[in-house]
Amino acid sequence: xxxxxxxxxxxxxxxxxxxxxxxxxxxxxxxxxxxxxxxxxxxxxxxxxxxxxxxxxxxxxxxxxxxxxxxxxxxxxxxxxxxxxxxxxxxxxxxxxxxxxxxxxxxxxxxxxxxxxxxxxxxxxxxxxxxxxxxxxxxxxxxxxxxxxxxxxxxxxxxxxxxxxxxxxxxxxxxxxxxxxxxxxxxxxxxxxxxxxxxxxxxxxxxxxxxxxxxxxxxxxxxxxxxxxxxxxxxxxxxxxxxxxxxxxxxxxxxxxxxxxxxxxxxxxxxxxxxxxxxxxxxxxxxxxxxxxxxxxxxxxxxxxxxxxxxxxxxxxxxxxxxxxxxxxxxxxxxxxxxxxxxxxxxxxxxxxxxxxxxxxxxxxxxxxxxxxxxxxxxxxxxxxxxxxxxxxxxxxxxxxxxxxxxxxxxxxxxxxxxxxxxxxxxxxxxxxxxxxxxxxxxxxxxxxxxxxxxxxxxxxxxxxxxxxxxxxxxxxxxxxxxxxxxxxxxxxxxxxxxxxxxxxxxxxxxxxxxxxxxxxxxxxxxxxxxxxxxxxxxxxxxxxxxxxxxxxxxxxxxxxxxxxxxxxxxxxxxxxxxxxxxxxxxxxxxxxxxxxxxxxxxxxxxxxxxxxxxxxxxxxxxxxxxxxxxxxxxxxxxxxxxx
Amino acid sequence: xxxxxxxxxxxxxxxxxxxxxxxxxxxxxxxxxxxxxxxxxxxxxxxxxxxxxxxxxxxxxxxxxxxxxxxxxxxxxxxxxxxxxxxxxxxxxxxxxxxxxxxxxxxxxxxxxxxxxxxxxxxxxxxxxxxxxxxxxxxxxxxxxxxxxxxxxxxxxxxxxxxxxxxxxxxxxxxxxxxxxxxxxxxxxxxxxxxxxxxxxxxxxxxxxxxxxxxxxxxxxxxxxxxxxxxxxxxxxxxxxxxxxxxxxxxxxxxxxxxxxxxxxxxxxxxxxxxxxxxxxxxxxxxxxxx
Numbered sequence: 001x002x003x004x005x006x007x008x009x010x011x012x013x014x015x016x017x018x019x020x021x022x023x024x025x026x027x028x029x030x031x032x033x034x035x036x037x038x039x040x041x042x043x044x045x046x047x048x049x050x051x052x053x054x055x056x057x058x059x060x061x062x063x064x065x066x067x068x069x070x071x072x073x074x075x076x077x078x079x080x081x082x083x084x085x086x087x088x089x090x091x092x093x094x095x096x097x098x099x100x101x102x103x104x105x106x107x108x109x110x111x112x113x114x115x116x117x118x119x120x121x122x123x124x125x126x127x128x129x130x131x132x133x134x135x136x137x138x139x140x141x142x143x144x145x146x147x148x149x150x151x152x153x154x155x156x157x158x159x160x161x162x163x164x165x166x167x168x169x170x171x172x173x174x175x176x177x178x179x180x181x182x183x184x185x186x187x188x189x190x191x192x193x194x195x196x197x198x199x200x201x202x203x204x205x206x207x208x209x210x211x212x213x214x215x216x217x218x219x220x221x222x223x224x225x226x227x228x229x230x231x232x233x234x235x236x237x238x239x240x241x242x243x244x245x246x247x248x249x250x251x252x253x254x255x256x257x258x259x260x261x262x263x264x265x266x267x268x269x270x271x272x273x274x275x276x277x278x279x280x281x282x283x284x285x286x287x288x289x290x291x292x293x294x295x296x297x298x299x300x301x302x303x304x305x306x307x308x309x310x311x312x313x314x315x316x317x318x319x320x321x322x323x324x325x326x327x328x329x330x331x332x333x334x335x336x337x338x339x340x341x342x343x344x345x346x347x348x349x350x351x352x353x354x355x356x357x358x359x360x361x362x363x364x365x366x367x368x369x370x371x372x373x374x375x376x377x378x379x380x381x382x383x384x385x386x387x388x389x390x391x392x393x394x395x396x397x398x399x400x401x402x403x404x405x406x407x408x409x410x411x412x413x414x415x416x417x418x419x420x421x422x423x424x425x426x427x428x429x430x431x432x433x434x435x436x437x438x439x440x441x442x443x444x445x446x447x448x449x450x451x452x453x454x455x456x457x458x459x460x461x462x463x464x465x466x467x468x469x470x471x472x473x474x475x476x477x478x479x480x481x482x483x484x485x486x487x488x489x490x491x492x493x494x495x496x497x498x499x500x501x502x503x504x505x506x507x508x509x510x511x512x513x514x515x516x517x518x519x520x521x522x523x524x525x526x527x528x529x530x531x532x533x534x535x536x537x538x539x540x541x542x543x544x545x546x547x548x549x550x551x552x553x554x555x556x557x558x559x560x561x562x563x564x565x566x567x568x569x570x571x572x573x574x575x576x577x578x579x580x581x582x583x584x585x586x587x588x589x590x591x592x593x594x595x596x597x598x599x600x601x602x603x604x605x606x607x608x609x610x611x612x613x614x615x616x617x618x619x620x621x622x623x624x625x626x627x628x629x630x631x632x633x634x635x636x637x638x639x640x641x642x643x644x
Numbered sequence: 645x646x647x648x649x650x651x652x653x654x655x656x657x658x659x660x661x662x663x664x665x666x667x668x669x670x671x672x673x674x675x676x677x678x679x680x681x682x683x684x685x686x687x688x689x690x691x692x693x694x695x696x697x698x699x700x701x702x703x704x705x706x707x708x709x710x711x712x713x714x715x716x717x718x719x720x721x722x723x724x725x726x727x728x729x730x731x732x733x734x735x736x737x738x739x740x741x742x743x744x745x746x747x748x749x750x751x752x753x754x755x756x757x758x759x760x761x762x763x764x765x766x767x768x769x770x771x772x773x774x775x776x777x778x779x780x781x782x783x784x785x786x787x788x789x790x791x792x793x794x795x796x797x798x799x800x801x802x803x804x805x806x807x808x809x810x811x812x813x814x815x816x817x818x819x820x821x822x823x824x825x826x827x828x829x830x831x832x833x834x835x836x837x838x839x840x841x842x843x844x845x846x847x848x849x850x851x852x853x854x855x856x857x858x859x860x861x862x863x864x865x866x867x868x869x870x871x872x873x874x875x876x877x878x879x880x881x882x883x884x885x886x887x888x889x890x891x892x893x894x895x896x897x898x899x900x901x902x903x904x905x906x907x908x909x910x911x912x913x914x915x916x917x918x919x920x921x922x923x924x925x926x927x928x929x930x931x932x933x934x935x
Binding site: 010011031032034045085 | 810838
């Protein structure tokens, strides 16, 4: 079954089948032929990234699923489509031709409202083909489920026609390869009654005209019942008891029921069967005779119905492979239709995908956040642009700025847009150019795991190690506040070395968000590194986040400002400002002590915004145009600033 | 695994010193011996009954009244009506338990002696379909196998979703093989994971299934000698199978050296409800198997 040479995989599969046998699972006819898959044949996303990017599940279990990309992209009409969407999110494509084929198909459908709606409406009645088939195989499907299967099969010819109106290669392939399964549809409709009972045991599941003997037996029990009605009328007339009834229950069979008040009027040929509080139940030889006839007929017709149903089931399972294949195609059609629908409804654009080191988008929006903002009426998402080029640079974007400023959103947006583009979906941006990505790595946020005895920092370093050990020049790396989980200088040094390694050795497209402003000095040494900052406006009332990203390093971190917004007590804020000043002074001291023979790299790690400002002023100074007195004044001023 | 059964039997012997086991209890223990890691739902008339530790555990997690089968109240018992069992079974499956259904194989009306009882089906999170499963969700049963040693070691992974019939497999090799496997499991998030011992039995027989070529004795032995190394690497479940409340008894990486690595490697495996070591119950009866 196509596993040649993959011994470990076949042993695992064999053990699995063995387990099915040992636990006595019946009915595995619907199980697909075993397929071998390669993890690396798609855009690789490790489990950490899948979780961090909230592709299919929210970061914190129990939270609403609305924060996931799956929720945002799910406009699928069928359960198969939904499952394929979910699977595609976990395994986006890494092959250019496949992506192009999908994008072309999506583009065609997105541009044509009438045909697109025709396609989506054709899937209205399509239920879960795969699971219905599964229930048939496991013998837990009743007549209603089989009829539901027929209903879905009945939609297929219409769906095929709706696909065939499109012209792109992918649509044509799908239109030609979908098996509309009309024979199976006919088979079911021919066999099962139009409105079948829930359970086969209730009788009446098989359509009239399917089996001559069954029809005969049904006629027999029908005429038998008519005879009973006749008996009821006749006996009422004979005994003069108006309330006399012929009834049936499963314990006593058919009986004549007479109320206690009328018990005296009962003729002598009645045989007493049961006495209730307010009624007496009787039978007669004639009634017994009919009872036998009716019950035998019912029993026999039940047998026939079961046999016919089992035959039908067998025929359906013989075609299980065809049904599964069709389900797969329907899922693909649904997913392309879903992408086209999103592109048209939300004004998304077709990404330009190529084989290169470029990642570039203009006026891009984070699909999940944008949708949530719209739904909650929380305003517009502020679009941003990215330009990365692993070859020509900049390969590394270093993003600084305050918390709450939108750094993490910017990082995540970049990754989500790459995932979407490589699934064959259009993207929320004005334009996007993407050189194929082989793997996305993320080191975002703190996932502390105290229960497992692993600290935040340990988790962080494990994840970073995985990135540095396996990333390639084709990868996309997102690092958010790497190094913050430990002592300041340790963290800074690790972040520094990591950026250098990514830049010099790996050359992966990297987005690095950090609070270590010292790192911004790296742009002087690393040719393909560019500084970006998230913008804030300082007003009298405090700071305002503009959520835009622009070139250049951030001047300061505004950590204390953000803390004030969060509602830390005034006393704490004031004291924090004092402490900050002391620390900045202390650092200046260290800078002064830094002896010239130290490597320039080491000095730079010690710089802080305050010292940076003084250095900036000195470097901007026009020494030639300075009078001796001005120079002395400036010196005094700088000294004051340092002591302040 | 066997240890659980013997504890059961001991408990039963202690409680019935003056009398021998009743026929029903003999059937019960025969079934329990076959499926020691399952909660044994034993059909008696209109009820599914549970006994001993099963009864104590189930009465606690499902809030059922714990009664006793004998006058001395030394045989704990609890039960659910068979027609209402579905809800209880689903609840237990969602908690990660495995359940064996021991049914009456004869019509009590047709027989004068005790009816024959047999386990007709084992329900596990990966094999019993949860009716509340969302349309977009998958219900993967995963199986892991390791072959070879050293740099030639390969990790096989098979995935089956019984609700849709999807069945696929892959394998990972090299230095990153184990880490990649764990990551893949974290991404796929199976509800049940099979691993370990029975794969030994599977080695010689997988060829018959047409899954691949016949594996020779050499690799079988290599795997055997590999066993310890695997345990040390922190095979998921070798120390944590008791998470479901059914003690695994299979020891595993509880040593101080191995412990850290278990923590390391099981990081991505939080979502898995049941982890089944295949060595005990299944491998023992592998004789005929397969064909």
